[in-house]
Amino acid sequence: MTIVEHLRSLGHRIVNAVWRIGYTSRFFLLILLYSGISFRRFHLTIKELFSSGVMSLIIILVAGLFVGMVLGLQGYETLKRYGAESALGSLVALSLVRELGPVLAALLFASRAGSAMTAEIGLMKATEQISAMEMMAINPIARVVAPRFWAGVISVPLLSALFSAMGVFGGYVVGVVLIGVDQGSFWSQMQAGVDFQHDIVNGIIKSFVFGVAVTAIALFEGYDAPPTAEGVSGATTRTVVESSLTILFLDFILTAFMFQGE
Amino acid sequence: MKRTTLDLWVGIFVVAGLAALAVLALKVGNLSTYSMSETYQLQAHFSNIGGLKSQASIKSSGVLIGRVAQISLDPERYEAKVTMNIDKRYQFPKDTFANILTSGLLGEQYIGLIPGGDEEFLKAGDEIKKTQSAVVLEDLISRFLYSKAEDSKQLNK
Numbered sequence: 001m002t003i004v005e006h007l008r009s010l011g012h013r014i015v016n017a018v019w020r021i022g023y024t025s026r027f028f029l030l031i032l033l034y035s036g037i038s039f040r041r042f043h044l045t046i047k048e049l050f051s052s053g054v055m056s057l058i059i060i061l062v063a064g065l066f067v068g069m070v071l072g073l074q075g076y077e078t079l080k081r082y083g084a085e086s087a088l089g090s091l092v093a094l095s096l097v098r099e100l101g102p103v104l105a106a107l108l109f110a111s112r113a114g115s116a117m118t119a120e121i122g123l124m125k126a127t128e129q130i131s132a133m134e135m136m137a138i139n140p141i142a143r144v145v146a147p148r149f150w151a152g153v154i155s156v157p158l159l160s161a162l163f164s165a166m167g168v169f170g171g172y173v174v175g176v177v178l179i180g181v182d183q184g185s186f187w188s189q190m191q192a193g194v195d196f197q198h199d200i201v202n203g204i205i206k207s208f209v210f211g212v213a214v215t216a217i218a219l220f221e222g223y224d225a226p227p228t229a230e231g232v233s234g235a236t237t238r239t240v241v242e243s244s245l246t247i248l249f250l251d252f253i254l255t256a257f258m259f260q261g262e
Numbered sequence: 263m264k265r266t267t268l269d270l271w272v273g274i275f276v277v278a279g280l281a282a283l284a285v286l287a288l289k290v291g292n293l294s295t296y297s298m299s300e301t302y303q304l305q306a307h308f309s310n311i312g313g314l315k316s317q318a319s320i321k322s323s324g325v326l327i328g329r330v331a332q333i334s335l336d337p338e339r340y341e342a343k344v345t346m347n348i349d350k351r352y353q354f355p356k357d358t359f360a361n362i363l364t365s366g367l368l369g370e371q372y373i374g375l376i377p378g379g380d381e382e383f384l385k386a387g388d389e390i391k392k393t394q395s396a397v398v399l400e401d402l403i404s405r406f407l408y409s410k411a412e413d414s415k416q417l418n419k
Contacts, residue, residue: 054275093290158279165282196291
């Protein structure tokens with residue numbers, strides 16, 4: 001009897017997972033289909049850009065500065081053993097532009113703005129604002145979800161560029177100003193090591209993909225949340241967990257495609 | 263439509279993001295060094311290019327004058343064929359020498375051009391005939407070891 005029950009719950013979970021994948025895909029297509037309004041009435045998107053992008057600026061800038069400073073310190077300690085301190089600039093810049101900038105900015109965005117999106121939409125659903133919109137023949141996906149989606153997709157690449165630039169500045173402060181690595185070799189090694197198309201453009205592509213993934217997950221979890229206090233809190237947690245794992249997984253896939261065999 | 267402070271903040275955000283991108287491209291990346299004026303192509307065959315990569319620099323007297331455009335293996339001569347983009351401002355005589363050099367002991371490799379004395383200049387698409395391959399450190403070491411061994415043999419006799 002217990003075996004049958006286990007099998008039954010396993011089957012239920014699998015069916016549930018497949019059902020969710022289908023629902024997510026349909027939700028994603030609906031966002032794309034109804035996103036015309038978020039560009040025609042751009043002030044809707046502007047408002048969301050403010051609450052997700054501008055309000056994340058502080059955390060992104062401070063985090064970028066400190067990550068760059070830590071990279072400067074650790075990189076110097078390691079490079080010093082091989083007498084290659086002058087390569088500090090290219091080490092800091094490459095690791096930020098290729099990996100840390102896009103990934104950490106997206107992780108911070110997921111926990112700072114993604115969770116807020118989920119909670120907001122979940123509460124809108126719990127307080128029946130979404131049903132009220134449907135009653136008034138307003139499409140809630142076009143009015144509420146799509147502007148948030150595009151705001152997230154626009155914000156994340158900009159935030160990751162800011163993160164990387166701030167990180168390079170932090171590495172410069174620690175490496176050149178505090179430790180005393182030669183300024184000329186810091187910048188020239190950096191410029192020699194970082195290729196615009198290969199490193200910077202690929203980093204932007206990465207952060208764009210992360211932006212799509214994080215906002216889509218956050219919006220879906222909010223839209224799908226059970227309309228209870230417990231349901232909204234569970235959905236917020238799931239947003240952070242799922243989007244963090246998705247970012248790291250996608251990062252591996254994209255890195256394997258972009259930087260293989262070089 | 264009324265302009266709001268919200269628009270201002272979002273504008274600042276977008277401008278700051280794009281500015282960060284520009285900083286990354288120009289200050290951190292090598293986009294500023296791409297700003298070479300017009301270029302013409304030259305070719306050269308090397309029997310061994312060592313660790314030369316495309317986009318490696320081409321220097322003459324230490325001055326950056328171009329970049330390696332493409333590297334391929336010539337299937338007829340079994341030699342590496344290197345295509346170079348050279349700045350149009352600089353013309354080189356027909357008997358110019360092309361060497362593959364290394365900056366520092368472990369640095370990256372680049373092509374050094376040493377101009378000859380010919381009165382005719384290389385035109386676009388021409389080939390540099392006189393080339394010298396990269397110095398491979400292993401060859402150098404083994405040659406040194408062999409000569410040492412020869413020396414000690416002679417001493418023993």
